[in-house]
Amino acid sequence: MTLLKVENLTLGFDTDEGRIIAIDDISFELESGEVMGLVGESGSGKSVTAKSLMKLNPDNAVYDPSTRITLTLDDGDVDVMSLRTAREMQVVRGGAVSMIFQEPMASFAPAISIGDQMTEQLLLHSSMSKREATELSIEMLNHVGISDAPSRFNQYAFELSGGMRQRAMIAMALSTKPKLLIADEPTTALDVTIQAQVIDLMKDLVAEYGMGIIFITHDLGVIAQTADRVAVMYLGKIVETGTVRQIIRSPKHPYTKGLLNALPDLNDLGAPLTPVAGDIPSPLERPPGCVFNTRCPEVIEGRCDAALPEVTDLGAGHHVSCFAVPQPVETSV
């Protein structure tokens, strides 16, 4: 069942230096029980995309009128773009949609206990009594592997370690039983050892609750271990989408290939590292044509910098936007 449908999402920010296009006409869908990885470097628009699903972007954000975000819930569709008041938006802010942020220290209020923050949202989004909310919160803390949950419940964010905080954040995000979970770099601030624990935990929870997840990260290794499908973003555009195996094993877009080649390979220590050449252009100076043409090793002069490449369907759910990728009819393997 399609849970989320994003069509023609286009979003700019009005700043003193002019309007910055953060997201340029992207569309994607997400099924229930599916984990979609959103990869790209900083500035590619991953977090802004995620935040627009909850309408959390700041006031200077301007959505293009053609943007449509539809969330399909048990009791009908929600047109996210039409939500105006804070009360209307409750459904996408903690109700049917929850978010796990990157820096758990910055996302918990420092002067309110973990427990109060957990119960607050339950009281807001459900008809639970305070006691039921407390019981459920402690149960959730237990569930994500926090030992001694009843006493942790009364502690403050600074009293918990980084891994513990991220677990508490996950418990909090899941306690309202969301249909869609947005995880914005949930493991980036953690040590590899703790990251491995959190990834395992999230996999178990998806299997158990069956919600759809949008997993944002810049780490392709984390994507390979968590996602079913991957969308690769660059400067506000989705340049390639496919299943995780298609993206990792047979990437087609030069940017995806570049990202994969830039990763240090533990099985071949002597191999030189190949960076993606050049620097990400400032969003104020978006290149004309294909946004990646300034750094692309396969750039076709006169074509890539002149027109926007169409989305090519490579079959089996693999899509790419690149002039250098031959049409599938020509490459019948």
Place this chain on the structure above:
Amino acid sequence: MTDTPLISASNLSVHFPIAGGLFGPKKFVRAVDDVSIDIAPGTFFGLVGESGSGKTTLGRALLKAVPITGGHVKYSDNGVNYNLGELSAADLKEYRKRAQLIFQDPYAALSPRMTVRDIIAEPLEVMKLTSSREETDNRVREIAAKCRLNLEHLRRFPHAFSGGQRQRISIARALVSNPRFLVADECVAALDVSIQADILNLLNSLQTELGLTFLFISHDLSVVAHTCDHVAVMYLGQIVEIAPTKKLFSKTLHPYTKALLSAIPDLDPDAEKTATKLEGEIPSPINPPSGCKFHTRCPFAQDRCTAEVPEWREFDDEHFVACHFADELNL
């Protein structure tokens, strides 16, 4: 490579006092506890471990940027010798020219109110290394070119640059005083993978060109594996394993090193996870566990590990480990 190490730390300890009870015993955070390492000139020496293992403090102790509580650190380079424990104020100034730090976050490390030229020139002015403005400018231009910055960049302010460019600016600033020894503290952790490789390649070429010696601190073993000649693995203030990089990866001896290695997410979605997964988190360095400090999380821990501190021994040529069962485990 000569036989004398450029930096040699023996039984180095850095303990930070923390407030105890009024009449209670004074407590210490044992950030670095009895660490001995030798860094050969002209090499990349990697230091890995989780956050809270004491990597940064060890790096700063070698720069004499934190007080050294115990042990010795010696610097020797072509007849110039310093004992960091007992540096005079004048010697410390000299040492600062020779040992520099590259910071983790290039967004926080550069003053937004200074032009790139002024940022790079500041060490020269503070250390009085140049006698005229012209000389300063020449030196700044020379080092900027080495770090692949355009002359036109020098007039701009840091906010105009991307993460990778900013990190090149901080590298230029660290190199401008012509140091011999550099501590790179998580210098690629804040960068995107596409840029990370670029900075690592730059450090590598600068190292070859200028004959620099690096202490390369990182939590990312795959980055360390590609950059460093030797790797030391640190846990709770102590080194648990040191080896030449290839040896460390081909024959891992310490269970902690193994756990760090297997925690790296595999790029193959179908990879079988035979991992030695670590439970729990790093204990507090105020009250470290008895015996082998890793025994609370070690999947192979036995009674002996709780009771007895493992001996630091050379298991194999240049391959050191502190584990009771290194011979038997076969990780």
